[in-house]
Amino acid sequence: MADGGVSIGYLGVDRSLSGRRWRERPACPDLTRRHQLSLGLSEPLARALAARGVGDDQGQIYLNPTLKALFPDPSGFQDMDRAAEVLVDALERRRPMVVFADYDVDGASSAAQLVRWFRALGHELPIYVPDRITEGYGPSPAAFRRLRDEGAELVVTVDCGAAAHDALACAAEIGLEVVVIDHHLMRGDEIPKVAALVNPNRPDCVSGQGHLAAAGVTFVLLAALNREARRRGLFGDRLEPDLRQWLDLAAMGAICDVTQLTGFNRALAAQGLKVMSAWRNLGLKALLDVAKSEGPASVFHVGFILGPRINAGGRIGRADLGARLLSTDDPEEARALAEELDALNASRKEVEREVVEAAVAVIEREMNQPDQPCLLVAADGWHPGVIGIAAGRLRERYRKPVVVVGIDRAANVGKGSGRSQPGVNLGRAVQAAFDEGLLLAGGGHAMAAGLSVRPDSIPELRAFLNERLAAESEAAAAEDCLDVDALVTTQGCSRAMWQDFQRLAPFGPGNPEPVFAAADVRVERPMALRGGHVRCTLADGSGGKLKAIAWRVEDTETGRRLLAEGGAVHVVGRLKPDDWQGREGVQLEIEDVADPRRA
Incomplete structure (x- = not known):
C-alpha cells in the first residue's frame, strides 16, 4: 500500500504503458x-x-496428464450411448450418412475423426461444410433439404447444431435423422427432438466436461463407437481402431478453440501433441511443409501455423478445405489442399491487415472517441471472414470490448463480430440489443459475439452497447492486471530455466503460460521489423544479455518506448526457445513494458 491506501502493483507498476497493473500471481x-x-x-x-x-x-x-487417469466414462454424457447405437446401426445397415461440420478447425478436426473411424470400418463418410458468407453458421433448413434430396438418411452435425432449432424441426418434417455432437451453450431448457444430442453443455448433462471442444466430445464418441461395435461383434474380421492415432485431431480442436486446458482436456492436448509430433497425418504434415516449419508439435504449431491456415478456407475460401485436408490419405491431395490453404492464409492476413489499419484510423481519427466503454467500428466492404480476427486484434490494442461491422450496402445489412475483455459480458449485451429490436440477429457468449444489423441502426446500437457495458467496462479496466510468475535477470534466463517450466505445458486457458518480469533493464539495439514488430536486446546489472521481441507494437506507446532506447524500463513477457542456427538459447516475447518513472 502506498500513502492514502492506493494499491501498488508488482515492481510498483500500477499502470504500465498499455494501461495495466502488474501483480504477482497469487499462490499459497x-x-x-x-x-x-x-x-x-x-x-x-x-x-x-x-x-x-x-x-x-x-x-x-498435472505434470504428466494421461488418458488412462483422466478419460471420462462415455456413458456419463447424456445421449452418448444412444448416439453410438444409432451410428453403428447405420453403419451395419449401410444407410447413406453425411457429417455436417462447422467451418473452423474444431469442426474440421471433429469431422475428420468421424471420417477416419468410419473409414476404418469400411465406410466412406461424406462431409458437408456450410459456406460462411452464403449460408452462415450451422445447419439450416435449406441445407438439410438439399442433403435429403441428395439421398442422405442420417446427418451427424459436429461443432454445431445444438441451437439450430429451425433446421432440426425441418429435418423432422422431411424424415432426415440427425445426431448432434456439439459443445456450445444452449439457450433455455428445451432439448431439440433428434435421434441423439451429445453436448456436455446441454442442461441435463452431468458429465462435468463442459470445457471440451467439439473435437474432444467427438473423441469420446469414438470410444463409445468402439464399445458399441465391439458389443455387436464387428471386430471379428478386422482390427479394432486404435483411437490414439487420432489424438492429434482432438488436440487441434482443443487448442484452436481456446478451451480450458484442465483435466481430461489437458490430457487430450498433451498426448495429442505427442502423437502429432510423428506427423503421420498427411494433411498436417503437408501443411507444416508448405509453411516451411518443422520440429516436434507444440501449441505454437497448432495455434499459429496450422490452425490459421486450416481456418483460412472457411474465412475467405472454400469452407470444406480444412476438413478434407485433415481426413485425406492421398499424399497428392494433401499437398494440393495444403498449398491452397497456405495461399488463402496469405490473402487472409493481407485482408485482415487492411481492415485493422482502417479500423484504427476510424477509431482514432474519425470517431475520435477511443475512451468509450465499447468500441463499435463499421465500414463498407469489410470482409465478414476476417472481422472476428480484426476485433480480437483491436481488443488487444485498446484493452476493451470491440465490435467490427462490415457493411454490405447492396443487401442493406452489416455483419458484425465482437471480442470482449475479461469481466465484460459482450454476448449478454448483444442479446439484449436483439431483444430491444436493434439487431436482425445476434448472440454469443461472454468473450465473443456475432450480430447482423441494418446500417442505419449502427449509431443507436453503438450508444446502446456503451450504456449497457459502461459499469462492467469500468470495473474490468480497474481489474485489468497482468499476472507475473517470477522475477528474473537477463543472466538467469537460460535454456535450462525454459525447459524446467515446460513441464507445465501445454499452455492455454486454465493453464496460462508462465510470465516473467525483468526489472530495470536497458533496451539496446532496437529495430522495427516488417509487420510492426520491434526486436531488441535487454541488459541489466546481472551482466547478461537477453534477446527480445514485441509483436505488433511499433505504433503504440510500448513500441515507441522500446525504439527510443535510453533509461531503464521494467518488462514482462514469456520465454521462448531460440534455435536460430542451432544456438539453443532463449528470447523473451515482451507482453508489456513499464517506465519506472511513470508506473
Missing part, C-alpha cells in the same frame, strides 16, 4: 513448499504449480 506458500518437497521442483516452478490451483494430490498427474 505452504502448498508451494509441499510441491517442492514431494515433486522435487525448483521454488519458482513449485510456486507456478500452486498458483494454477494444483492441489497436493494433483501435482504428478
Whole structure:
C-alpha cells in the first residue's frame, strides 16, 4: 500500500504503458513448499504449480496428464450411448450418412475423426461444410433439404447444431435423422427432438466436461463407437481402431478453440501433441511443409501455423478445405489442399491487415472517441471472414470490448463480430440489443459475439452497447492486471530455466503460460521489423544479455518506448526457445513494458 491506501502493483507498476497493473500471481506458500518437497521442483516452478490451483494430490498427474487417469466414462454424457447405437446401426445397415461440420478447425478436426473411424470400418463418410458468407453458421433448413434430396438418411452435425432449432424441426418434417455432437451453450431448457444430442453443455448433462471442444466430445464418441461395435461383434474380421492415432485431431480442436486446458482436456492436448509430433497425418504434415516449419508439435504449431491456415478456407475460401485436408490419405491431395490453404492464409492476413489499419484510423481519427466503454467500428466492404480476427486484434490494442461491422450496402445489412475483455459480458449485451429490436440477429457468449444489423441502426446500437457495458467496462479496466510468475535477470534466463517450466505445458486457458518480469533493464539495439514488430536486446546489472521481441507494437506507446532506447524500463513477457542456427538459447516475447518513472 502506498500513502492514502492506493494499491501498488508488482515492481510498483500500477499502470504500465498499455494501461495495466502488474501483480504477482497469487499462490499459497505452504502448498508451494509441499510441491517442492514431494515433486522435487525448483521454488519458482513449485510456486507456478500452486498458483494454477494444483492441489497436493494433483501435482504428478498435472505434470504428466494421461488418458488412462483422466478419460471420462462415455456413458456419463447424456445421449452418448444412444448416439453410438444409432451410428453403428447405420453403419451395419449401410444407410447413406453425411457429417455436417462447422467451418473452423474444431469442426474440421471433429469431422475428420468421424471420417477416419468410419473409414476404418469400411465406410466412406461424406462431409458437408456450410459456406460462411452464403449460408452462415450451422445447419439450416435449406441445407438439410438439399442433403435429403441428395439421398442422405442420417446427418451427424459436429461443432454445431445444438441451437439450430429451425433446421432440426425441418429435418423432422422431411424424415432426415440427425445426431448432434456439439459443445456450445444452449439457450433455455428445451432439448431439440433428434435421434441423439451429445453436448456436455446441454442442461441435463452431468458429465462435468463442459470445457471440451467439439473435437474432444467427438473423441469420446469414438470410444463409445468402439464399445458399441465391439458389443455387436464387428471386430471379428478386422482390427479394432486404435483411437490414439487420432489424438492429434482432438488436440487441434482443443487448442484452436481456446478451451480450458484442465483435466481430461489437458490430457487430450498433451498426448495429442505427442502423437502429432510423428506427423503421420498427411494433411498436417503437408501443411507444416508448405509453411516451411518443422520440429516436434507444440501449441505454437497448432495455434499459429496450422490452425490459421486450416481456418483460412472457411474465412475467405472454400469452407470444406480444412476438413478434407485433415481426413485425406492421398499424399497428392494433401499437398494440393495444403498449398491452397497456405495461399488463402496469405490473402487472409493481407485482408485482415487492411481492415485493422482502417479500423484504427476510424477509431482514432474519425470517431475520435477511443475512451468509450465499447468500441463499435463499421465500414463498407469489410470482409465478414476476417472481422472476428480484426476485433480480437483491436481488443488487444485498446484493452476493451470491440465490435467490427462490415457493411454490405447492396443487401442493406452489416455483419458484425465482437471480442470482449475479461469481466465484460459482450454476448449478454448483444442479446439484449436483439431483444430491444436493434439487431436482425445476434448472440454469443461472454468473450465473443456475432450480430447482423441494418446500417442505419449502427449509431443507436453503438450508444446502446456503451450504456449497457459502461459499469462492467469500468470495473474490468480497474481489474485489468497482468499476472507475473517470477522475477528474473537477463543472466538467469537460460535454456535450462525454459525447459524446467515446460513441464507445465501445454499452455492455454486454465493453464496460462508462465510470465516473467525483468526489472530495470536497458533496451539496446532496437529495430522495427516488417509487420510492426520491434526486436531488441535487454541488459541489466546481472551482466547478461537477453534477446527480445514485441509483436505488433511499433505504433503504440510500448513500441515507441522500446525504439527510443535510453533509461531503464521494467518488462514482462514469456520465454521462448531460440534455435536460430542451432544456438539453443532463449528470447523473451515482451507482453508489456513499464517506465519506472511513470508506473
